[in-house]
Amino acid sequence: MTEEEIIDLVQRTLFSIAPEFEGEKIEPGSAFRDQFEIDSMDFLNFIIAMHEATGVDIPEVDYPDLETLEGCVGYFQKKHQAPKSELEGE
Amino acid sequence: MEGGTVVEWLKQPGDEVHHGEIIAVVETDKGAIEIEVFEDGILKDIAAAVGEYRDVGDVIAQIEGVAGAGVTSSESVAVGGSDTSTPRRIRVSPAARRRAKDLDVDLDIVSGTGVAGAITISDVERTAGATGQGAEAEAKLENRAAGIDLVRMRSAIGAAMTRSKREIPHYYVSATIDVTRMTSWLATFNEEVPVAERILPAVPLIKAVARALDQVPQINGTWADDAFQASKEINIGVVIALRGGGLVAPAILNTNELSVAELMAKLRDLSGRVRQGHMRGSELTGSTFTISNVGEGNVEAILPIIYPPQVAILGIGSINVRPWVVDGEVRRRQLITATLAGDHRASDGRIGARFLGALDKLLQEPEAL
Numbered sequence: 220m221t222e223e224e225i226i227d228l229v230q231r232t233l234f235s236i237a238p239e240f241e242g243e244k245i246e247p248g249s250a251f252r253d254q255f256e257i258d259s260m261d262f263l264n265f266i267i268a269m270h271e272a273t274g275v276d277i278p279e280v281d282y283p284d285l286e287t288l289e290g291c292v293g294y295f296q297k298k299h300q301a302p303k304s305e306l307e308g309e
Numbered sequence: 310m311e312g313g314t315v316v317e318w319l320k321q322p323g324d325e326v327h328h329g330e331i332i333a334v335v336e337t338d339k340g341a342i343e344i345e346v347f348e349d350g351i352l353k354d355i356a357a358a359v360g361e362y363r364d365v366g367d368v369i370a371q372i373e374g375v376a377g378a379g380v381t382s383s384e385s386v387a388v389g390g391s392d393t394s395t396p397r398r399i400r401v402s403p404a405a406r407r408r409a410k411d412l413d414v415d416l417d418i419v420s421g422t423g424v425a426g427a428i429t430i431s432d433v434e435r436t437a438g439a440t441g442q443g444a445e446a447e448a449k450l451e452n453r454a455a456g457i458d459l460v461r462m463r464s465a466i467g468a469a470m471t472r473s474k475r476e477i478p479h480y481y482v483s484a485t486i487d488v489t490r491m492t493s494w495l496a497t498f499n500e501e502v503p504v505a506e507r508i509l510p511a512v513p514l515i516k517a518v519a520r521a522l523d524q525v526p527q528i529n530g531t532w533a534d535d536a537f538q539a540s541k542e543i544n545i546g547v548v549i550a551l552r553g554g555g556l557v558a559p560a561i562l563n564t565n566e567l568s569v570a571e572l573m574a575k576l577r578d579l580s581g582r583v584r585q586g587h588m589r590g591s592e593l594t595g596s597t598f599t600i601s602n603v604g605e606g607n608v609e610a611i612l613p614i615i616y617p618p619q620v621a622i623l624g625i626g627s628i629n630v631r632p633w634v635v636d637g638e639v640r641r642r643q644l645i646t647a648t649l650a651g652d653h654r655a656s657d658g659r660i661g662a663r664f665l666g667a668l669d670k671l672l673q674e675p676e677a678l
Contacts, residue, residue: 239552252605256552259509259604260580270504279499279507 225295229288232268236261247289311416312364313337315357324352326372333369338461343589350374362410401428409433413461417468462555473614478653481612482661486669487633489643494675508573510628511602516572516678518623519543519565521667522598527660528621528651529597537620537655546596546616547576549583557583558616560596569678603627610646620652
């Protein structure tokens with residue numbers, strides 16, 4: 220996955236969970252929790268959606284790596300295996 | 310909550326309706342409420358058309374039962390049960406009620422100067438001027454998140470909490486509880502199941518609270534008619550924050566009867582629906598106890614305010630790593646501070662302490678939850 224693809228996927232996933240913030244720019248280094256009022260249920264839903272879209276297994280111990288956009292890009296570039304399925308379009 | 314406006318009928322006269330089915334949607338200051346029916350039958354008359362406002366307790370439809378002819382149930386907009394059971398009945402003229410609606414003034418915060426304390430049009434207008442609610446009428450349009458009017462919600466929360474602080478003599482008891490066993494059990498559990506079946510720490514906490522209430526029933530119920538009414542059911546209200554401000558505490562009905570996995574599914578379903586503004590009447594009226602759990606972060610403790618007509622609420626701080634003495638040695642443990650607020654009219658701190666003791670014990674055996 221390219222950086223752009225990861226950013227696009229994170230954006231779509233995040234805004235489907237917190238549609239109130241749709242269109243806002245994600246600050247690369249700030250925690251989703253702070254910028255988009257993401258609680259632990261939202262975050263788990265985010266992890267589930269990212270797992271389904273990328274096929275990457277995301278153990279709980281890796282959660283801290285995925286709390287920011289920057290973190291997600293680094294994590295999925297490193298971890299990404301062949302995607303299970305094509306990314307879903309809009 | 311005073312009432313609501315019917316925004317949708319999902320069933321028409323003549324339609325068959327079944328227990329648990331949603332027949333209408335009513336918009337209130339707590340968001341859109343789905344009105345469910347509690348018996349099987351035929352929807353007969355609709356007494357409130359789309360766009361019409363009805364007070365809490367008013368009949369909006371009649372259902373003819375199948376079992377016995379003429380069994381009519383008054384499925385009511387009894388949303389926000391806290392206000393239906395209050396002994397303080399607000400007297401307000403229909404004209405003042407309309408004016409309050411136009412100006413978006415919460416009648417709970419208006420003091421009446423009319424006959425027997427009744428609220429008059431000028432009382433409403435004075436309150437609107439004082440709080441600036443009238444001026445906020447336009448601003449509120451921008452403050453709508455998912456069908457929820459956040460300005461009205463803020464004023465509803467204010468009114469409920471003001472009433473609580475005014476009427477309920479709170480006592481507080483607090484305990485630090487070692488939850489390391491619970492979090493390790495959860496980590497192992499979550500490692501073994503697919504991502505979609507993972508469980509959040511809030512779930513075993515809620516389950517343990519439900520079981521502790523089973524052991525200490527003196528704080529599970531409501532205060533009505535100047536007496537504590539113990540509840541046989543344990544319906545735990547869980548405070549869920551809304552993005553953009555405001556919060557709702559829908560009930561998880563019969564919490565104690567759900568397994569940990571069922572409870573997780575229920576919590577996921579509720580938190581999704583709450584944020585989209587789809588709640589059922591029974592979820593807003595049925596709570597017998599509430600938990601306010603701050604979740605992740607660095608909050609040590611939360612000192613909660615009781616939701617009337619309930620008689621107790623538990624505040625749970627974040628799970629923090631702290632030094633703690635175990636078996637005579639200082640160790641690195643995960644701790645929470647649990648603070649119970651109780652209604653002194655219904656119980657004493659000793660009962661609160663017994664509850665916290667039971668909770669601590671239950672959390673030391675997470676696999677048994």
